[in-house]
Amino acid sequence: MKKRIGWFLYALLLAGVCLPLLWARGMFLPRGAPHEEEVSFAEGTFLTLTLTGSRFTAAAGEKTLWQSAPGLHVQDYLAMDIDRDGSTELLLLVWRRGNYGSSRPFWVKRNDTRWSQHIFIYDYDSPSGTFVPQWMSSQLRPEVARWSVYSSDELFILTPDGDETLWQWGQWGLVRTDMG
Template identity: 35%
Template sequence: MRQAEPSFRKALLQKKNMRWAGFFGILVASAVVALIFFQLWVQGRFLPSWISWQECEQTLDLDNNRTTETLALHQRQLKISNNTTLLFQTDTSWFVSDVLVGDINHDNSQEIICLLWKRGSFGKSHPFWIKQDDINFSQHIFIWTMQEGHIQAIWQSSAIDFEIASISLNDKQQVCCTTADGRKSCWAWLSWGLVRIDTEDT
């Protein structure tokens, strides 16, 4: 019986090692799956299915200098170029669902209005009572203008607290929003940004 004890202990040790190996394998597999899901989440793969991702390409004179620029929205990224020179592109961590061009502040120059999704409710600046921005995706409206060949931000909203399915410009150059459930609202530029001026439920 004494001669059998080493074999028994060896078998018991092997069994324990197999259990630990199985546990470690499950742990590694779980970590890999979690990493894959995180990467897909960062890439915006889990954004709401009702989003209508628009694509377009326009040639226009954004700064009235008699030179045309090309504005292209493809694969959820916005790029603005002049001939072969890239003048501007949105951050790769932002996902643009639609873009409009119009003179919303009535300064005789075109503004670029983007409806986009990004992580965080704010940008680099946030209210003093907010200690840390969140990391969840939220909708925003960002507005840029072009001056002397440079694209400049003139207004960037914090997280929008209702779901915008589509945007358009009316004949008054106001931004009209339609929610995922069909509600409509109009927003006008008032010196510092967009302000809600009208609501129409449908």
């Protein structure tokens, strides 16, 4: 009996140490289904977009052109002309530590280092063959449970509470369009 209690306490101690470490590394964050598709970007350039685990990759043939940063946990991606400029943008639904990067607003005293969900929008730069940031959201409130392209320039977002919302590109960032 004492041996069983000892093993039980050991298992509880191990779980108490391991679970917070796994949580801190993002092991319990939502994962999108792995998928791959070929998408046309500027000037008829076709790229293969792939999500595997929490890593996003854009490739031309066998050559990897761009990957998501190592500190990002990519949950999903979309390719659409969100800003209505005639070219396809890449939208990543990501989890990252901290609400802001190096561009923290001056009124925010310190960056929250917990995991938070964000939408990052990238333009395809055809001369360099890579993606450049166009807009990166702060922490999403509420979070996104699912998202999809609603129309050619509108984004559908379903929240964890079941709220169905529609978003379009405004002058600087996404603007909700389904509220009267």
